[in-house]
Amino acid sequence: MKKTTTRLLLAYAGSFLLGAFVMAPDDPQKPITSEMADVASRVFGLTFTPAERDSMLDNLNDFRPDYEALRKVDLPNDVAPALYFNPLPTGFKLPTGASAIPAPASTGLKRPAQLNDLAFYTVAQLGELIRTKQISSVELTRFFLDRLHKHDATLHCVITFTDSLAMQQARQADTDLKAGNYRGPLHGIPYGAKDLLTKRGYKTTWGSVPYKNQTLTDDATVIRKLEAAGAVLCAKMSVGELAWGDVWFGGMTRNPWKPETGSSGSSAGSASAVSAGLLPFAIGTETLGSIVSPSTVCGTTGLRPTFGRVSRHGAMALSWSMDKIGPITRSVNDCALVFNAIHGPDGLDLTVMAAPFRYALKTSLKGMRIGYVKKAFESNYPTRSNDSLTLQSLRSLGAELVPIDLPTTISSGRIGFILGVEAAASFDELTRSGRDDEMVRQIKNAWPNEFRSSRFVPAVEYVQANRARTRLINDMAALLKKERLTVYISPTYAGGNLTLTNLTGHPCVVVPNGFNAQKTPSSITFMGQLFAEGDVLAVAGAYQQATEWHRKHPSM
Numbered sequence: 001m002k003k004t005t006t007r008l009l010l011a012y013a014g015s016f017l018l019g020a021f022v023m024a025p026d027d028p029q030k031p032i033t034s035e036m037a038d039v040a041s042r043v044f045g046l047t048f049t050p051a052e053r054d055s056m057l058d059n060l061n062d063f064r065p066d067y068e069a070l071r072k073v074d075l076p077n078d079v080a081p082a083l084y085f086n087p088l089p090t091g092f093k094l095p096t097g098a099s100a101i102p103a104p105a106s107t108g109l110k111r112p113a114q115l116n117d118l119a120f121y122t123v124a125q126l127g128e129l130i131r132t133k134q135i136s137s138v139e140l141t142r143f144f145l146d147r148l149h150k151h152d153a154t155l156h157c158v159i160t161f162t163d164s165l166a167m168q169q170a171r172q173a174d175t176d177l178k179a180g181n182y183r184g185p186l187h188g189i190p191y192g193a194k195d196l197l198t199k200r201g202y203k204t205t206w207g208s209v210p211y212k213n214q215t216l217t218d219d220a221t222v223i224r225k226l227e228a229a230g231a232v233l234c235a236k237m238s239v240g241e242l243a244w245g246d247v248w249f250g251g252m253t254r255n256p257w258k259p260e261t262g263s264s265g266s267s268a269g270s271a272s273a274v275s276a277g278l279l280p281f282a283i284g285t286e287t288l289g290s291i292v293s294p295s296t297v298c299g300t301t302g303l304r305p306t307f308g309r310v311s312r313h314g315a316m317a318l319s320w321s322m323d324k325i326g327p328i329t330r331s332v333n334d335c336a337l338v339f340n341a342i343h344g345p346d347g348l349d350l351t352v353m354a355a356p357f358r359y360a361l362k363t364s365l366k367g368m369r370i371g372y373v374k375k376a377f378e379s380n381y382p383t384r385s386n387d388s389l390t391l392q393s394l395r396s397l398g399a400e401l402v403p404i405d406l407p408t409t410i411s412s413g414r415i416g417f418i419l420g421v422e423a424a425a426s427f428d429e430l431t432r433s434g435r436d437d438e439m440v441r442q443i444k445n446a447w448p449n450e451f452r453s454s455r456f457v458p459a460v461e462y463v464q465a466n467r468a469r470t471r472l473i474n475d476m477a478a479l480l481k482k483e484r485l486t487v488y489i490s491p492t493y494a495g496g497n498l499t500l501t502n503l504t505g506h507p508c509v510v511v512p513n514g515f516n517a518q519k520t521p522s523s524i525t526f527m528g529q530l531f532a533e534g535d536v537l538a539v540a541g542a543y544q545q546a547t548e549w550h551r552k553h554p555s556m
Helices: 004-017 033-045 050-071 113-122 123-133 137-155 163-178 223-226 268-275 292-298 332-340 374-378 384-394 417-426 428-431 447-455 461-481 495-503 533-545
Strands: 158-161 192-193 234-236 258-262 281-286 301-304 322-329 369-373 402-403 489-490 508-515 521-526
Touching: 033 050, 033 292, 033 521, 050 158, 123 137, 123 163, 123 332, 137 158, 137 163, 137 234, 163 234, 192 223, 192 268, 192 521, 223 234, 223 332, 234 268, 268 281, 268 292, 268 322, 292 369, 292 508, 292 521, 301 332, 301 402, 301 533, 322 332, 332 508, 332 533, 369 374, 374 384, 374 417, 374 461, 374 489, 374 495, 374 521, 384 402, 384 489, 384 521, 384 533, 417 447, 417 461, 428 447, 461 495, 489 495, 489 533, 495 521, 508 533, 521 533
Parallel strands: 192 234, 192 281, 369 402, 369 489
Antiparallel strands: 158 234, 281 322, 301 322, 301 508, 489 521, 508 521
16 A cells, blocks of 8 residues: 555545545545445455446445444443453363562661662662651652652653642552551552553543643543552643653653653653653553554563453553553562552453462573574674674573464564554544644555545454454464463564564563663563463563662752
């Protein structure tokens, strides 16, 4: 669809078949003819005989009133389709039993003499200071709010500050602790939420001009769960417009390591703020790299959970079959602490399944089989040397590295249009109303063009792509079973793993593993079985504890 002739066919066919007959705007309902059907069929690579086209005409014209009737139905963004994506391969059994995550151990940590040193403490460290009453949540929250206000002028990582709410929640956290009501390791810890998540009383802008004044009336489940865990919401973080990139109506969110560059996206503000020491943790979302990519660029640690692990109630829907919510932190252990608070069903997102989360730190990987995507590691890509050293580190920790090849049933890139189709449906009204013209990015490689183009994907091909996706899901399960693997490792970008596993719903943990030629961080990705976040985090944590990359931070 990238050649000029094909684009002309797209425009021509669409003007007829979508009821937007641009050549005769005074007659948008002009009947579809055999010649129009001929041109339209070429868009999706089929040809029909004149007799076949003539036979279609009654159906094609009869469909149009159906489309018009459908467009009159109120379908806000939070209405999901009746078809729910299920990432479970044939024969897969959900893990059962109780969750298990050890309580943070007391380390004897003392409050630093200089308060600014707290900027790069982990959630676990800050939690110990609060638990031992060496610092109050009010003092800690005020500290991070001050940092957010100071550095947002450079980084553009905040869309909405929630100072009054944060101070109210911090005071409550201190009151609860004094009364002996300790809620766990997130008690009194400040955080930020990507501005795709609703919070009653505050705008939820989705980073987009058409929605910049939007206020929704519910609390996202993730925010409710974090409040129950005692966490303190300090800000709604910037998001690339409608979850693409790092550009939103307030400008481009910056990378603290190199502020003249962007922080990638779409969890742009979440990763930027954590990297810069403006928040201990933040919540991001991923559909196709939106936790992995900004975590890579900013040098943070990110967890993309299994599809169906964390409720998306109250989150902007982009792709109902691909959207996932997860934490962005300074360490693997912090990811585990946050994930433990947010996973599990709520009865509102029907894709979420009940499964235990079991996690424990590892110091050795002796005897553990870990797969690695051999062709990807051996290909020519910019951070290959850093990734090779990561493999050496895993071997030194005792791991047995097993070469694997990802399934090749079909290139995952060939069915990536699933995302575009679902996104176009999510924002159908935006396209039809013409308000997509208000969006900041109007280049070919941006949502307005993607929404329009995706309307031309035939429904049959969308269904077929999802059937091929089922094959990929089963092939992934067969690969991991054959090689007896719970965890494997992949270059973050090379080799196609990122797209493949976002389509199959597998979890990953991305951690920093060095710096690139531009002197910004690079990363490596640990992948795992469905619902095996605990195993993936444990392996990634063992690697992380054996290196120093996660302890480095930009000088803000």
